[in-house]
Amino acid sequence: MWLLALLFSAMFFFNDANMGPAWASCADVGERYAGTLSGAMNMTGAFFGAVGMAFAGACFHRHYDAVVFAVFACSYLLAALCWLLVDVTRPIEPKAEPR
Secondary structure (H helix, E strand, C coil): CHHHHHHHHHHHHHHHHCHHHHHHHHHHHHHHHHHHHHHHHHHHHHHHHHHHHHHHHHHHHCCCHHHHHHHHHHHHHHHHHHHHCCCCCCCCCCCCCCC
16 A cells, blocks of 8 residues: 555656646747647646546446556556657747748
8 A cells, every 4th residue: 555655656746847847838839829828738637637537436436446547557658658749849820930
């Protein structure tokens, strides 16, 4: 049980350590739309967090404990792979060329 608590603590620590670069990428990519982009990112995260907790509750209720951890591990892997595709040097709105 202590090992599980330690693993969860490490997961939450490293998850929080990634928040700074995630919000900074919104400023780099969104520029003047940084608030809109970060709000959309926050809303999407909250929505999928709620869906994930409903999924976990349903699985735990049916005693599919291993499925929950496998699905959450795969979702973290997918999120990490998606972040590799983010190019913060390309803004949403391209710079206007001088005339």
